[in-house]
Amino acid sequence: MPASTSLIPTRVNPDLEKERRAATFSVEEFQCWWHGGADKLNEKREIETYLYKDLRDGHLHDYLSHEDLYHLAVKDVTEASVKLRKLQKLRNPGGDNIWPKKLYNLPALLPAHHPFATHITMFVDVIYSQGTPEQIEKFGKPAANCNIIGTYAQTEIGHGTNVRGIETRADYDRATDEFVLHTPNLQAYKWWPGGCEWE
Numbered sequence: 734m735p736a737s738t739s740l741i742p743t744r745v746n747p748d749l750e751k752e753r754r755a756a757t758f759s760v761e762e763f764q765c766w767w768h769g770g771a772d773k774l775n776e777k778r779e780i781e782t783y784l785y786k787d788l789r790d791g792h793l794h795d796y797l798s799h800e801d802l803y804h805l806a807v808k809d810v811t812e813a814s815v816k817l818r819k820l821q822k823l824r825n826p827g828g829d830n831i832w833p834k835k836l837y838n839l840p841a842l843l844p845a846h847h848p849f850a851t852h853i854t855m856f857v858d859v860i861y862s863q864g865t866p867e868q869i870e871k872f873g874k875p876a877a878n879c880n881i882i883g884t885y886a887q888t889e890i891g892h893g894t895n896v897r898g899i900e901t902r903a904d905y906d907r908a909t910d911e912f913v914l915h916t917p918n919l920q921a922y923k924w925w926p927g928g929c930e931w932e
């Protein structure tokens with residue numbers, strides 16, 4: 734959407750601008766250090782410009798139904814993924830510095846939230862930090878590439894911190910090669926299963 738129709742001001746609040754100008758260090762120099770060098774910072778800026786130049790105006794989302802918002806968020810992240818894969822192929826074929834790594838930086842910038850946020854920050858990270866080399870190879874790599882999508886569904890209405898109390902069962906069915914979920918009572922109802930609402 735063109736910037737002229739946006740309700741979001743394109744200029745920075747003058748008070749904030751004043752405070753930023755009062756910094757006793759070079760903001761640009763700090764950013765270079767933070768991102769690991771001027772070349773890395775430039776790359777980040779180029780990718781962001783390419784990725785966000787046609788991003789929708791976030792204020793419109795206030796008027797959408799949950800279902801429409803869901804479809805929009807999935808569309809946004811799918812489009813961003815296609816662009817990142819394309820750029821990775823163009824700039825560094827076979828690498829992972831743009832796809833999937835840059836997908837991880839999107840959460841704050843996708844107006845209707847990031848449908849893969851829980852997948853990336855909890856599912857992928859847990860496999861890499863706690864999995865065996867075999868598990869990382871079999872599940873971690875395809876998960877990091879978004880070939881399989883995971884979630885984090887621990888909390889139940891009646892069981893938060895007390896994970897020993899969890900009552901939901903997942904029984905493996907050899908015949909169908911699937912897990913059958915069983916919620917025995919209301920307390921076992923999964924609560925706040927991040928990412929699941931997107932799938």
Ligand SMILES: Cc1cc2nc3c(=O)[nH]c(=O)nc-3n(C[C@H](O)[C@H](O)[C@H](O)COP(=O)(O)OP(=O)(O)OC[C@H]3O[C@@H](n4cnc5c(N)ncnc54)[C@H](O)[C@@H]3O)c2cc1C
Pocket residue numbers: 851885886887888889892893894895924925926927928
């Ligand atoms: C932003 C957000 C995102 C979340 N996303 C997810 C998600 O993706 N998937 C998911 O499964 N869950 C998610 N949760 C739920 C989160 O994991 C639970 O909130 C957490 O497990 C705590 O459970 P509870 O809120 O039921 O609190 P409770 O377990 O009921 O605890 C309530 C209070 O009692 C205290 N307490 C508990 N047990 C003891 C004890 N034995 N001794 C002393 N004090 C105790 C706690 O410290 C706390 O202050 C999310 C929560 C938040 C806030």
